Amino acid sequence: MKDDASQTLFARALQVTPGGVNSPVRAMRGVRDFPLFAERGEGAIVYDADQNAYIDLLNSWGPLILGHGHPAVVEAIREQAGRALTFGLASGLEVELAEFVTAAMPAVEEVRFVSSGTEATMSAIRLARAYTGRDVVVKFAGCYHGHVDALLARAGSGAALSALPVSPGVPRKAAADTVVLPYNDLGAVEDLMRRRGEEIACVIVEPIAANMGVVPPKPGFLEGLRRATQAAGALLIFDEVITGFRVALGGAQEVFGIRPDLTCLGKVLGGGLPVGAYGGRREIMERVAPQGDVYQAGTLSGSPLAMAAGLAQLGVLRRTEGAYGRLAAVAEALGAAMRSAAEEADVLATVQVSHGLLTCFFAAGPIENQEDAARTDARRYRAFWQAMAAQGVLFAPAANEAVFPSLALTDEHVGQIAAALPRAFAAARDALR
Numbered sequence: 066m067k068d069d070a071s072q073t074l075f076a077r078a079l080q081v082t083p084g085g086v087n088s089p090v091r092a093m094r095g096v097r098d099f100p101l102f103a104e105r106g107e108g109a110i111v112y113d114a115d116q117n118a119y120i121d122l123l124n125s126w127g128p129l130i131l132g133h134g135h136p137a138v139v140e141a142i143r144e145q146a147g148r149a150l151t152f153g154l155a156s157g158l159e160v161e162l163a164e165f166v167t168a169a170m171p172a173v174e175e176v177r178f179v180s181s182g183t184e185a186t187m188s189a190i191r192l193a194r195a196y197t198g199r200d201v202v203v204k205f206a207g208c209y210h211g212h213v214d215a216l217l218a219r220a221g222s223g224a225a226l227s228a229l230p231v232s233p234g235v236p237r238k239a240a241a242d243t244v245v246l247p248y249n250d251l252g253a254v255e256d257l258m259r260r261r262g263e264e265i266a267c268v269i270v271e272p273i274a275a276n277m278g279v280v281p282p283k284p285g286f287l288e289g290l291r292r293a294t295q296a297a298g299a300l301l302i303f304d305e306v307i308t309g310f311r312v313a314l315g316g317a318q319e320v321f322g323i324r325p326d327l328t329c330l331g332k333v334l335g336g337g338l339p340v341g342a343y344g345g346r347r348e349i350m351e352r353v354a355p356q357g358d359v360y361q362a363g364t365l366s367g368s369p370l371a372m373a374a375g376l377a378q379l380g381v382l383r384r385t386e387g388a389y390g391r392l393a394a395v396a397e398a399l400g401a402a403m404r405s406a407a408e409e410a411d412v413l414a415t416v417q418v419s420h421g422l423l424t425c426f427f428a429a430g431p432i433e434n435q436e437d438a439a440r441t442d443a444r445r446y447r448a449f450w451q452a453m454a455a456q457g458v459l460f461a462p463a464a465n466e467a468v469f470p471s472l473a474l475t476d477e478h479v480g481q482i483a484a485a486l487p488r489a490f491a492a493a494r495d496a497l498r
């Protein structure tokens with residue numbers, strides 16, 4: 066495969082951008098020596114700067130649930146661009162999208178739009194702290210909630226409950242009010258609540274974890290979180306930046322039948338433009354300025370272009386009968402093909418699929434938390450990824466990530482991916498020889 070254009074762009078990018086990229090994982094260091102520079106997308110296919118074509122299983126890390134350039138989304142953006150790009154004033158499109166979100170997610174009685182998932186979780190945590198009058202935030206190892214200081218935290222050593230920063234620049238004090246527990250470990254949460262329940266402002270969780278690779282919640286885990294937070298007077302925040310509008314129109318909270326106090330959204334919500342949102346119980350949301358005293362604002366919040374794109378994409382999802390069944394079926398078909406190709410090649414692999422999200426761990430399963438997920442063999446994944454890319458299929462460019470199939474994938478695409486798998490698993494098998 067030609068890669069001259071990507072290499073040339075990378076050389077230029079390195080002069081003007083840290084690491085040559087605007088988000089670290091795009092550097093693709095886990096799977097190749099320089100990033101792939103994308104140029105255009107069409108349905109299920111993404112083209113790089115060298116005009117190599119790939120069946121796209123990344124879809125911008127989730128937002129493009131309809132694939133690239135869906136005509137309804139593109140047309141909505143074009144039409145809105147003809148009217149106005151931004152006002153810095155309230156607009157009807159924000160009302161319309163807020164009405165859509167609150168109808169799709171009954172636990173979200175009021176919603177505030179922001180411009181990224183990070184902004185959504187940052188704002189939700191501020192609100193939870195203000196509402197409860199408490200400071201401590203509980204998160205789970207392996208869940209990612211954006212680059213919010215308090216959430217860039219890892220468990221302290223030994224019995225220490227205070228978390229430590231995972232990045233220089235995050236004040237120790239910002240992480241000290243965070244407690245990091247193992248995902249799927251309800252006992253650890255209950256134990257913490259018994260000891261320090263009255264200090265806990267909120268528990269934030271990815272209801273289906275997808276940032277350590279796909280790790281579904283064990284039966285009873287989310288229900289237990291709901292019970293434990295309620296009993297302690299703490300808020301339960303579902304970070305549905307990935308799962309919102311992807312696993313069902315009503316998100317994971319619909320799938321599992323749980324009402325969180327606050328919900329964070331992003332990705333699919335914006336139709337491919339930068340949008341995040343946080344929302345929840347009216348009584349809590351009314352603490353947000355200007356109704357309440359919790360400050361949060363944004364020049365481009367509720368961007369008309371992004372609202373139009375989101376409304377168009379969500380409209381297609383709502384109108385398309387069986388959209389979520391189809392997405393889940395595609396993910397299951399890919400998962401089944403991967404399992405059988407791995408077995409055929411005699412490679413240890415655990416493929417976890419959940420509602421239109423999937424990951425192949427090169428490790429024994431089941432993978433239930435970050436400790437399990439960390440066992441995946443990154444060298445095997447690198448070989449697997451490269452062999453798939455060489456055959457025109459773009460998987461997530463890091464081992465502990467999810468892939469995000471789109472509705473643009475046809476059965477023919479799925480067949481093409483399946484046909485490429487044997488060579489990729491053979492490469493994974495041979496990677497350590």
Ligand SMILES: Cc1ncc(COP(=O)(O)O)c(C=O)c1O
Nearest residue numbers: 181182183209210211304306307
């Ligand atoms: C679950 C989750 N929450 C929050 C974020 C942060 O969103 P953004 O990258 O839009 O800031 C991400 C990003 O991948 C995410 O996966």
